[in-house]
Amino acid sequence: MNAISNDFFLQDNVVQIARLLIGMNLHTLIDGKLCVAKITETEAYRGYNDRACHANNGRRTTRTAVFYESGGHAYVYLCYGIHRLFNIITNVAGKADAVLIRSVEPIEGMKVMQERRNYFKVDKQLSTGPGRLTQAMGIGLEHNKHLLKEGHIWVSEGSAIPTEDVLVSTRIGVNYAGEDALLPWRFCYKKSEFFTK
DNA sequence: TAGGTGATCTTG
DNA sequence: AAGATCACCTAT
Numbered sequence: 001m002n003a004i005s006n007d008f009f010l011q012d013n014v015v016q017i018a019r020l021l022i023g024m025n026l027h028t029l030i031d032g033k034l035c036v037a038k039i040t041e042t043e044a045y046r047g048y049n050d051r052a053c054h055a056n057n058g059r060r061t062t063r064t065a066v067f068y069e070s071g072g073h074a075y076v077y078l079c080y081g082i083h084r085l086f087n088i089i090t091n092v093a094g095k096a097d098a099v100l101i102r103s104v105e106p107i108e109g110m111k112v113m114q115e116r117r118n119y120f121k122v123d124k125q126l127s128t129g130p131g132r133l134t135q136a137m138g139i140g141l142e143h144n145k146h147l148l149k150e151g152h153i154w155v156s157e158g159s160a161i162p163t164e165d166v167l168v169s170t171r172i173g174v175n176y177a178g179e180d181a182l183l184p185w186r187f188c189y190k191k192s193e194f195f196t197k
Numbered sequence: 198t199a200g201g202t203g204a205t206c207t208t209g
Numbered sequence: 210a211a212g213a214t215c216a217c218c219t220a221t
Binding site for chain 1: 214215216217218
Binding site: 061062063077078079080081082083 | 201202203204205206
C-alpha cells in the first residue's frame with residue numbers, strides 16, 4: 001500500500017492524529033523483510049502543557065532533540081533498559097508533539113514477526129504493547145530520527161474506524177504526570193484483540 | 198507480582 | 210560521579 005503523505009503528521013492536533021491513526025496500517029521493510037499491521041492502540045503526547053511528554057515545556061536534551069523536527073519523523077527510545085518504543089513526531093517543527101504506537105494487529109509477515117519475537121502463535125501477545133510491536137516489526141534505536149518513507153517504515157491509509165468502535169481512555173504508565181495522567185489521550189480499536197486491557 | 202535492564206537525567 | 214527514574218515484559 002502507498003504511504004500517506006507526511007503532511008498528515010503536520011496537523012496541529014496530536015490528539016486527533018492519534019485518533020485517526022487507529023485503523024491505518026503500519027508497514028516496515030527492514031532487513032529485506034516486509035511486515036504490515038493495522039494500528040490498534042495509540043497515545044498522544046503534547047510538547048507543551050503535558051507533563052507525561054518527554055519534551056514537555058520545550059525540554060531539549062540529546063534524547064528529545066528529534067521532537068523538534070517536523071511531523072513524520074520517528075522517535076524511538078529505550079525504555080527500562082530492554083524495550084524500544086516507537087513514536088511518530090507530529091505538528092510543524094518546534095512544537096514537540098508525538099504519537100506513541102502501542103499495539104498493532106498483524107496483516108502480513110506474521111512468520112517474520114514470530115521469529116523476531118521468538119513467539120510462535122498469532123495472538124495478542126505477538127504484537128500488543130509498545131515493546132512487543134517494535135520487536136515484531138523490526139524497529140530499533142537505529143531508526144530514531146528517520147523520516148517515515150515508503151520502503152522503510154511508513155503508514156498507509158487502511159480502513160477508517162467509526163467513532164463507536166474506538167475506545168478512549170487515559171494513557172498507560174504515566175502516573176508520574178500528576179493530573180495530566182487523567183487526559184483521555186489513548187485510543188484503541190475495540191473490535192480488535194490487539195490492545196492493552 | 199516482582200524483578201530485570203541500561204540510557205537518561207538530576208543531584209551533589 | 211553516583212543514584213534514581215523509567216510511555217514495559219516475562220516468568221514465577
